[in-house]
Amino acid sequence: MTETTLTLPTADGPMRAFRVAPDGDARLPALLVIQEAFGVNNHIRNVCRRVAAHGYVTLAPELFHRTGEGVELGYTDMPQVMPHFSKLTNPGILMDIQTGLAALRADARVDPSRIGVIGFCVGGFSTFLAAEKTDAAVFVAFYGGGILRARPGIALEPLIGDADEIRRPILLMFGGQDQSIPPADVDEIDATLTRLAKVHQTVTLPDGGHGFACDDRAAYHQPSNDEAWRITYEWLGRNL
Numbered sequence: 001m002t003e004t005t006l007t008l009p010t011a012d013g014p015m016r017a018f019r020v021a022p023d024g025d026a027r028l029p030a031l032l033v034i035q036e037a038f039g040v041n042n043h044i045r046n047v048c049r050r051v052a053a054h055g056y057v058t059l060a061p062e063l064f065h066r067t068g069e070g071v072e073l074g075y076t077d078m079p080q081v082m083p084h085f086s087k088l089t090n091p092g093i094l095m096d097i098q099t100g101l102a103a104l105r106a107d108a109r110v111d112p113s114r115i116g117v118i119g120f121c122v123g124g125f126s127t128f129l130a131a132e133k134t135d136a137a138v139f140v141a142f143y144g145g146g147i148l149r150a151r152p153g154i155a156l157e158p159l160i161g162d163a164d165e166i167r168r169p170i171l172l173m174f175g176g177q178d179q180s181i182p183p184a185d186v187d188e189i190d191a192t193l194t195r196l197a198k199v200h201q202t203v204t205l206p207d208g209g210h211g212f213a214c215d216d217r218a219a220y221h222q223p224s225n226d227e228a229w230r231i232t233y234e235w236l237g238r239n240l
Helices: 042-052 078-085 090-105 122-133 160-165 183-195 222-239
Strands: 002-010 013-021 028-034 057-061 110-120 138-142 170-175 200-205
Touching: 002 090, 013 042, 013 090, 028 042, 028 090, 028 122, 042 057, 042 110, 057 090, 090 110, 090 122, 110 122, 110 222, 122 138, 122 160, 122 170, 138 222, 160 183, 170 183, 170 222, 183 200, 200 222
Parallel strands: 028 057, 028 110, 110 138, 138 170, 170 200
Antiparallel strands: 002 013, 013 057
C-alpha cells in the first residue's frame, strides 16, 4: 500500500488529509474517513490502512485545520480537545467533506462513481450531515452524537430536521452501553428514517460503549468491533 499526506485548499486555508491506496493502478472504490474528536490520529490512520487492505482508497481530512495543523489528542485529554472541537461548525465540516470528496473524484486510483463516507464519533455526526448534503454513494456512521439535539458548549447544529434530504443508503452503528447516545435517541433516529422511507440500517451492538471500535481507547470492545465491521463491509459490498 501507498501512504501519503495531501494538502488540500479550502476557503478557510489549507487542510491536510491522510491518504492510503492499495498497490496497483486499477480504479477502486473509495471511502472518505472522518475523524473522531481527537484528530487524524493513530486510530484513524489505522482505519484508513485496514479499509485500504480490503480494496478501497481511503482519505482522512483533518477537520481541525482551522485551529491547528496535525492536531492529535489523547483520549483522556478533553481539556485540550475542547478548544478544537468547540470550533467545529456544520458549514465548516461540510466544506471539508466536499473538499475531500472532490479530491477523491480527481484521484487517478478512484472510480468516481463509487465513493462513500465513513465516520466515528463527531465523524459519525459528520457522516450523517454528508448523507443529507452531498452526493456520495453510501454512508456509514459510527456512534454519531448530536444528530437529534444541540449540546452545551458545542456549535454543531442538530441534523434530524433535514433527514428528508438523504438520498443514498446510510448505515448507523451505535453501542448499547453508550451513555452519550441513549437508546431512545437511537430509536427516534431510526423511526424518523423509516417514516421518511430512507434506505438505512440501524445497528445497536448491545455490549458496546461509545468508542467501541477504537482499539486505542479503554472503551474498545472487540466482539462489538468485529461484528460492526462485518456488517459494514457487507453494507459497502451491497451499496458501493
